[in-house]
Amino acid sequence: MTIAPDTHERLLAHARDLILLEGVEGFSMRKLASRAGVTAAAIYFHFADKGALLQAVMASGCAALRQAFNRAASVADPVERVRQTGLAFVRFSLENPADFRFLCLSAPAGISRDPADPGLGDPAQDAYAFLLHAVAEGVAAGRYRPEHSDPRVLTQLFASGLHGVAAFYATNGHDPSFGLAPPLVVAEAMCDALLRGLTVSPGQL
């Protein structure tokens, strides 16, 4: 074991694997250490503590989520782009349920993205900023109803609505007592309802 300078990266990769395999709940420093072929104490040379390590993993997850919006990014019409972004978000949550759970559902456990992360407001890196950007573009183009002139509120509406769809399904999808409909159907209905409720319809004006 003379040379192993990649331990930092190896720890990150194994941490991600372990989280996706067993969830954040099943993750432990000792398991990670044994997977990475290292003592638990060694982790603390590379990361301040468990929280810092998880935050580092989360940063890469956030990037993956943002990349899931790449196809939507090429849509010219800003309103349609918002819809595609919303659908892409729910699709992401279905295709990467473990990632989604970790990224969007573990904040109660005290794990959230680093507020000091640079490029937080950058639409090219930050998924939320990406949505905000599309919404602001639509507002500037006069596509939203005049009483909804604040892009922040509009963005929060879309984000909350779609986050709710994905989270509700990820959380209660297994519980038959809710009688849940397929999430993509609900996601489309959510996009339609919100856009119809918030934009000026093409007919009027």
Added chain:
Amino acid sequence: MTIAPDTHERLLAHARDLILLEGVEGFSMRKLASRAGVTAAAIYFHFADKGALLQAVMASGCAALRQAFNRAASVADPVERVRQTGLAFVRFSLENPADFRFLCLSAPAGISRDPADPGLGDPAQDAYAFLLHAVAEGVAAGRYRPEHSDPRVLTQLFASGLHGVAAFYATNGHDPSFGLAPPLVVAEAMCDALLRGLTVSPGQL
């Protein structure tokens, strides 16, 4: 300590206090035991394990949430009742943040309501069933657009949207990088947008 048959109830009460004080994350069987003046092992005589105990606490929280809808329940118009229910939900999440966090945000930690709980579909006991009931009433009265004829989907939309508003704020309200608007404003906008998007407007038809 000859007589202490109320240990079961005392444990539940102290458990609730402890959770509201330190969150589910800060809750532990040993802390609860010392608060209740009992050994940790004694808890296992009354509850199968930590999960069962938390589920019991959750049951009472669910009841409290349902009671938060009582004022909305007296609204005759089914569509307006849905709006009032949504607002009451977000209000509940703001006034009882710890309760809300535990009830609605700890499912990723494996804590959710007991699927075997009787009265799960009862609007008088089950908050979700209450909303579903109001929606179904509106559908029956022809208040929703014909393409949205499935009350389950409609209910999931309202629940997801409002859950999203409350959860998003409870989760990221402290993060200034999101630039969040006041949650009640967003909640009203969410109700307005969804209802405008999903119901037949009084003018048309």
Added chain:
DNA sequence: CTTAGTCACTGAACGCCGTTAAACTACTAA
């Protein structure tokens, strides 16, 4: 060629956690 220093890591320990098994006490019914 030695020496000091730093990087990456180990071994052992601390105190907390959920949970279990066995024993013990108080009471109650036969």
Added chain:
DNA sequence: TTAGTAGTTTAACGGCGTTCAGTGACTAAG
């Protein structure tokens, strides 16, 4: 008086996050 049960304690097991004192490998300075 005896048997049984309800409620609890003591003690322990294994796992957890974290810390601390060391230890070997390597590098730069004298």
